[in-house]
Amino acid sequence: MTKTPGSEPEHLSWGRIFWRRFKRHRLAMVGVAILLVLYLVAALAPQIAPYPPNRQNILNRFKPPSRLHLFGTDMYGRDIFSRVVHGARISLSVGFVSMGIAVTIGTTIGALAGYYGGWVDNALMRLTDIVISFPVLFLILTVVAIIGPSIFNIMAVIGLTAWPGTARLVRGQFLSLRAQDFTEAARALGTTDRRIIFRHILPNSMAPIIVAATLGVATAILVETALSYLGIGVQPPQASWGNILYEGQSHMRRAWWYTVFPGAFIFLTVLSFNMVGDALRDALDPRLKE
Amino acid sequence: MTKYLARRLLQAVPLLLGITMITFLVVHLAPGGPAQVMISPDASPADIARIERALGLDRPIHVQYVMWMGRMLRGDFGRSFNDGQLVTTKIAERLPNTLMLTLVSFTVALALAIPIGIVSAVRQYSALDKVSTVVALIGVSLPAFWFGLMLMLLFSVQLRWLPSHGLSTYGSGFILGDRIKHLILPVTVLAYGGNLAAYMRYTRSSMLEVIRQDYVRTARSKGVAERVVIYKHALKNALIPLITMFGLSLPGFFSGALITENLFAIPGIGRLALQSVFTRDYNVIMAINLMVATLVVVGNLLADILYAVVDPRIRYD
Numbered sequence: 001m002t003k004t005p006g007s008e009p010e011h012l013s014w015g016r017i018f019w020r021r022f023k024r025h026r027l028a029m030v031g032v033a034i035l036l037v038l039y040l041v042a043a044l045a046p047q048i049a050p051y052p053p054n055r056q057n058i059l060n061r062f063k064p065p066s067r068l069h070l071f072g073t074d075m076y077g078r079d080i081f082s083r084v085v086h087g088a089r090i091s092l093s094v095g096f097v098s099m100g101i102a103v104t105i106g107t108t109i110g111a112l113a114g115y116y117g118g119w120v121d122n123a124l125m126r127l128t129d130i131v132i133s134f135p136v137l138f139l140i141l142t143v144v145a146i147i148g149p150s151i152f153n154i155m156a157v158i159g160l161t162a163w164p165g166t167a168r169l170v171r172g173q174f175l176s177l178r179a180q181d182f183t184e185a186a187r188a189l190g191t192t193d194r195r196i197i198f199r200h201i202l203p204n205s206m207a208p209i210i211v212a213a214t215l216g217v218a219t220a221i222l223v224e225t226a227l228s229y230l231g232i233g234v235q236p237p238q239a240s241w242g243n244i245l246y247e248g249q250s251h252m253r254r255a256w257w258y259t260v261f262p263g264a265f266i267f268l269t270v271l272s273f274n275m276v277g278d279a280l281r282d283a284l285d286p287r288l289k290e
Numbered sequence: 291m292t293k294y295l296a297r298r299l300l301q302a303v304p305l306l307l308g309i310t311m312i313t314f315l316v317v318h319l320a321p322g323g324p325a326q327v328m329i330s331p332d333a334s335p336a337d338i339a340r341i342e343r344a345l346g347l348d349r350p351i352h353v354q355y356v357m358w359m360g361r362m363l364r365g366d367f368g369r370s371f372n373d374g375q376l377v378t379t380k381i382a383e384r385l386p387n388t389l390m391l392t393l394v395s396f397t398v399a400l401a402l403a404i405p406i407g408i409v410s411a412v413r414q415y416s417a418l419d420k421v422s423t424v425v426a427l428i429g430v431s432l433p434a435f436w437f438g439l440m441l442m443l444l445f446s447v448q449l450r451w452l453p454s455h456g457l458s459t460y461g462s463g464f465i466l467g468d469r470i471k472h473l474i475l476p477v478t479v480l481a482y483g484g485n486l487a488a489y490m491r492y493t494r495s496s497m498l499e500v501i502r503q504d505y506v507r508t509a510r511s512k513g514v515a516e517r518v519v520i521y522k523h524a525l526k527n528a529l530i531p532l533i534t535m536f537g538l539s540l541p542g543f544f545s546g547a548l549i550t551e552n553l554f555a556i557p558g559i560g561r562l563a564l565q566s567v568f569t570r571d572y573n574v575i576m577a578i579n580l581m582v583a584t585l586v587v588v589g590n591l592l593a594d595i596l597y598a599v600v601d602p603r604i605r606y607d
Contacts, residue, residue: 027424126301126304126305127308129305130305130308130309130312132541133305133309133541133583133586133587133590134309134541135541135545135579135582135583135586136541136545137544137549138545138548138563138567138579138582139579141548141563141564142313142316142317142567142575143316145567145568146317146570218431225433225435226433226434229433229435229436230548230552232567245435245436245439248439249439249553252442252443252447253447256447259436259439259440259443260440260443263433263436263439263440266433266436267431267432267433267436270432270433271427271428271431274427274430274431275427278427
């Protein structure tokens with residue numbers, strides 16, 4: 001099965017075209033690399049962290065970065081590098097799970113509204129308007145403060161409030177695609193609504209959904225760290241990037257490393273997701289021909 | 291137009307009702323009410339029950355909601371459970387600070403974003419265009435609280451150039467120079483983290499689209515100076531979509547205030563909001579939520595009306 005490169009230049013697969021366009025964004029490639037490393041760090045946290053994240057050593061408090069403690073130590077003498085490495089697990093899982101919830105709800109609501117139109121559309125879009133008009137961070141804050149700041153509650157609340165953007169996007173896609181010939185043809189053949197939605201229209205709307213999902217992970221991570229930073233997020237002693245910052249801000253004058261490193265990780269992660277999202281938007285845009 | 295306005299205002303009613311209902315439900319269904327926060331942990335259940343009765347918290351939730359609604363419509367938002375102050379007084383004391391902070395940073399953001407956006411569109415792919423794209427990308431990715439902490443670390447802790455907390459030096463009254471010094475860091479965080487990047491990108495893409503239009507080519511071909519083409523013919527039309535953007539960025543103003551005010555210890559609505567959440571101050575939470583939601587709804591409506599005023603092609607009939 002040897003294929004000489006360039007033997008069939010006219011038949012580039014969709015994937016090849018996508019990859020070729022995606023590769024052009026050098027920043028996005030850097031983003032992909034950073035995210036891969038982060039994923040490995042999170043997966044192998046116990047192997048990578050030189051110390052257990054919660055091991056205290058009061059005699060060793062507020063030590064600046066050194067070869068023994070790459071990112072220094074905190075107010076209980078815990079190793080900040082180990083805590084940041086373990087915190088990656090929290091941030092990434094909150095990011096992905098919340099985004100998964102938001103995209104699932106958003107896609108379902110957008111698809112139903114766009115496909116059926118009429119009163120279904122009206123009712124669902126009013127609901128979307130309500131959620132969009134909410135001062136979301138305040139709502140999340142209120143809910144989490146009240147039902148308790150467990151990591152599952154945080155994921156659920158972020159997911160349940162972050163879907164309206166996707167819903168509007170998917171609705172727009174469905175509105176235009178349901179009027180296209182291929183949908184009409186499927187309907188004329190007696191295809192069920194369910195099959196038209198899942199087999200014919202949804203696959204054609206995947207591009208913007210994927211982009212929204214990528215950017216959604218970034219937003220979810222920012223919201224989780226903001227919550228932890230305000231003191232209502234993941235609770236200590238469990239380490240999260242946001243709550244290390246929360247502890248660190250009161251010791252800023254004494255230990256700069258306490259806030260610099262965890263924040264830099266949040267920033268790099270969010271930046272990478274945003275860079276990859278932007279490149280995906282470009283590479284998946286059907287209007288751009290190769 | 292009048293008919294359209296009336297319809298939009300009517301549509302806003304169920305929206306606001308929905309928002310108040312959801313918030314009310316969430317706040318009141320929670321275990322551990324304000325009575326438990328108010329008194330010492332070893333108070334007897336009878337004491338808690340007495341306080342709850344005094345606050346009307348023992349009634350069924352729908353009754354409480356209707357009662358709250360009735361009072362609210364008469365302009366009575368109740369008193370804070372914390373200090374017995376009127377909720378309206380508490381909000382009125384802090385609102386000016388939040389408004390000032392938000393308005394100043396929004397103005398700064400626009401004053402930078404629009405010119406940069408225009409230049410990067412006119413000189414697409416130039417060095418400035420590339421740099422501003424990266425600057426925008428960093429702006430949307432920076433966590434506001436960390437950015438603020440880093441600025442504090444550099445300018446307040448290390449260099450000691452700027453104050454890190456509050457709106458004026460303790461003990462001194464209002465002095466303009468002092469106020470400006472206090473505002474520099476929070477305004478930088480709010481402007482760069484929130485609006486600057488978004489408006490810059492939006493101006494750029496909107497301008498790029500307009501520049502390719504026929505009427506711009508016509509203007510050029512009849513010999514109009516390039517500067518006039520860009521700043522008179524193109525810019526006017528390119529800025530119209532920014533009005534919609536304004537409506538969309540309103541809820542963000544509040545989230546921004548929430549983080550920035552708590553970070554820089556500025557006595558505004560955002561700080562009040564966080565305190566009221568921690569102490570289960572129902573009346574304050576409800577009032578702030580309703581206020582912000584109303585602002586968002588009214589802001590969006592204003593944006594739509596402005597749209598019709600600026601663009602004569604748009605008619606609401």
